[in-house]
Amino acid sequence: MTGKNAGLAALLRREYGDHIINIHCFSNRLELAFHDVVKSENKYQKLMNLLIGLHKFYKIHKNRKGLKKASEALSINIVAPKKITTTRWLPYLNDGINSLAKNYKAYEAHLASCSHENAKAQGYYSMLLDKGLMTFAIVLQVLLCC
Template sequence: MVQCLSHRVELAFKDAMKKAPLYSKVYSLMDELFKFYHKSAKQSAGLKSSFEALNITPCTPTRVGGTRWLGHTLTALNNIWKGYTAIVKHLSQVSVTTGQSATQPKALYLLKLLRSNDVITFAHFLTDVVAVLAQLSKALQKRETCLYEVHQQLLATISNIKKFQTRPGPELRKVQRPDGSFAGESLTGDTTQHSAQMPKLLTALVETLDRRFSDIDEGVLCATKLADMNAWPASLEDSTNG
C-alpha cells in the first residue's frame, strides 16, 4: 500500500502540470539535453572539456522519467543548475561550428530554452516544488511508514506548497535577479508566462493531492488517525470542547 500511495504523489503532480504549458518546455529541456549528450560520445567529450576549462566538477545531464519519477526529475533539474555554465558554453560552441549540420539546430534549440527567462525561472520554481513532493514520495516508500503518518506528511506537504504562493522557494530566489541574468548568462524575455502559470499550478497541485488521497479521510483509513498521539486532545475538557 505504501508504494501505491507513493505513486499517487507522482500522478497528482502529472495532473497538476496540465495547468502549466511551460512545464512541457522544461521537460523538453531536461529530456533533450540528456539525449544530446548520452547518445553522442563526441558531444559528451566536448561537454567534459568545457567543465575542465571552467574548472567545474563535471555534472552531466541525466534522464528524466522511469521509476521513482519525481526523484529522477529532481536530479535532472539540479544537474542542469550545477552544470549550467559549462553546458551553455559547449552548446554555444556547437551552434557556430561548421560541419555539424545535424547537431547545430538542436544546440540552438537547447540554447534558446536555457536562455529563456520564462523557462529558467519556471524550472527553478519547479525544482522547489518537486523537492517537496519527492520528500513526501520518499517517505511513503519507507517500509516502516505507518498509515497514520501519511495524514501528517500529506498535510505538511500541502502546507509547504501553499507557502510558495506567497514566498519564493530557495531555488526560485536564485534566479530572481534585477538584471535578469542567471549564472552570468543574460536571459531573454520576461517572466510573464511564469507569473501567470505558477499560482494556477500551485492551486491545481493542492487540489490533485487532495483528490488522489481523498480515501485516507474515509472509513477505516480515516480511523488510523487514532494511532497518532499528537491528534489526541490534551485533556478530557479539550475533547468535550472540540
C-alpha cells in the same frame, strides 16, 4: 492496474468477490496529482523536452567530450545529465533539475560554441537562455525538495 472495468483490481474483484481491497500507491498518486497541476503549463513540457534532450544529446561521445572541455575551461565539475524518463517518480525529475542547475554554465558554453553548426544544440541553447523556463525549473526544484 486499478481500472474500474479492466484493471487488475477489477479482474480480481470479479474472480474473488468484493472483499478485495484496492490500494493505489502513494508515490503514484502524488505523481498523478503533480501532473494534473502542471499538465496545462507549457513551461513544464518545455522543461521536460530540455531535460530529456540534454540527456540524449550528451550520450553522443563528441558532444560529451565538448561538454567536458567546456567544464574544464570553466573549472566546473560536471554531473552527467540525468535520465528522467526511467520511472515516473518525482525524484528523477528533481535529479534532472539538479543536474541542469549544476551544469548550467558548462551547458551554456558548450551549446553556444556548437549551436552554429548543430540545430539541436541551437534549440537547447535557446531554451537555456529562456529566463522564464529557468525560473520555472528553480520553482519546481524548490517544490520537489519540500
